[in-house]
Amino acid sequence: MALELYLDLFSQPCRSVFIFAKKNNIPFVFKSIKLFEGEQYGEDFGKINMIRKVPAIRDGDFTMGESIAILMYMAEKFRTPDHWYPADLQKRALVNEYLSWQHTATRMHGSKIFWLKLMIPKVMKTEVPKEKMDSAIEDLEGSLKIVEEKFLQDKPFIAGEHISLADLVAIVEIMQPVGAGMDVFSGRPKLTAWRDRVQAAIGKDLFDEAHQDILSAAKTVDSMDSSKLERFKPRIVKMFF
Numbered sequence: 001m002a003l004e005l006y007l008d009l010f011s012q013p014c015r016s017v018f019i020f021a022k023k024n025n026i027p028f029v030f031k032s033i034k035l036f037e038g039e040q041y042g043e044d045f046g047k048i049n050m051i052r053k054v055p056a057i058r059d060g061d062f063t064m065g066e067s068i069a070i071l072m073y074m075a076e077k078f079r080t081p082d083h084w085y086p087a088d089l090q091k092r093a094l095v096n097e098y099l100s101w102q103h104t105a106t107r108m109h110g111s112k113i114f115w116l117k118l119m120i121p122k123v124m125k126t127e128v129p130k131e132k133m134d135s136a137i138e139d140l141e142g143s144l145k146i147v148e149e150k151f152l153q154d155k156p157f158i159a160g161e162h163i164s165l166a167d168l169v170a171i172v173e174i175m176q177p178v179g180a181g182m183d184v185f186s187g188r189p190k191l192t193a194w195r196d197r198v199q200a201a202i203g204k205d206l207f208d209e210a211h212q213d214i215l216s217a218a219k220t221v222d223s224m225d226s227s228k229l230e231r232f233k234p235r236i237v238k239m240f241f
């Protein structure tokens, strides 16, 4: 039985899992979970991942969530080329270092811009105060600087000469604010050159396929029925106000 991947390509960690599976010719069934339709709260998905987040997988009787764990599971199970998750102790440690750091940095900060710029105005019917936006931009800029100066330095990729899970997880997160209309690459030649290398290593068609939803997010969000987004209000208030 083929692997089932539960995904919504609006979601950054889903894109990393999707790209990784496709790039490595891992056979899978795409199980669509539309987050903005609330499909993660359905009874069936609860059996796959009781914390109701995507991505999630089912491999026979085995189910789990968490993108990083899923990427590592697929890398080991399907023995993908070594560069993705190198066997070399220190190269693997560099990948692990990035994967450990990013949750509260690129992921949190890029995601926040997406919500502040696109989702909050739609759901709350009000613009976000300028100080909040400026502070979120400052946080994201701080994270991008760390990506360039600590994680990339003068290397082509985070773990050295070749693309790894670290670069894949980094690019999908860094594309999230781009989907909200923030050109994070402008004025950042090092980050831009790295983005181009990552895109080339993944393959432009696959990169574009994975990112087409997020890159048309402004239009999609604009045409969404706000009443369906009511369920996000309490969480937005708790997280952002």
Ligand SMILES: N[C@@H](CCC(=O)N[C@@H](CS)C(=O)NCC(=O)O)C(=O)O
Pocket (backbone or CB within 6 Å): 011, 012, 013, 035, 040, 052, 053, 054, 055, 065, 066, 067, 068
């Ligand atoms: N740490 C998890 C994060 C997963 C996550 O936050 N997924 C979001 C989409 S990016 C989600 O499913 N949200 C649905 C919800 O919170 O209702 C991972 O890396 O897989």
